[in-house]
């Protein structure tokens with residue numbers, strides 16, 4: 001009797017877990033795309049600051065390789081009409097997209113400056129990007 005009960009309980013837990021995963025997996029996919037981009041962005045910015053402080057601009061461009069491939073996926077998702085869940089101000093989604101595009105535009109300018117070994121432009125663009133991180137988070141992140 002006890003064995004039967006245990007078996008039933010395990011089956012119930014498995015059933016509940018599998019339905020809840022199926023229910024949220026699509027949502028998680030999109031949410032984790034933003035978070036994944038943010039995680040690699042975070043690392044790339046730290047590398048940029050180190051490269052800037054230690055005058056090693058060659059380190060900057062490769063640090064953003066992963067950011068590019070993830071942001072392309074995110075862009076495609078948005079262009080295909082996929083809704084990206086934002087923690088705050090979901091209604092201002094268009095503004096999020098605009099800030100994101102501006103951010104990537106400034107990022108390209110950073111990479112160009114780094115490739116040209118233009119230290120003052122690297123410094124200016126790094127400041128711009130840092131401002132953009134904070135600005136977007138203030139609106140869209142909890």
Ligand code: HEC
Pocket residue numbers: 031034035038039041042045085086087096099100103129130132133134136137140141142
């Ligand atoms: C266009 C908007 C936008 C810009 C620009 C932006 N972020 Fe974010 N970031 C977000 C949003 C939205 C979240 C919250 C994601 C969530 O919790 O679903 C976030 C979350 C994060 C997180 C936390 C991730 C987690 O797992 O909770 C980090 C770290 C981060 N961003 C780093 C950065 C850095 C560094 C920059 C600048 C170099 C930056 N972000 C620029 C929108 C942005």
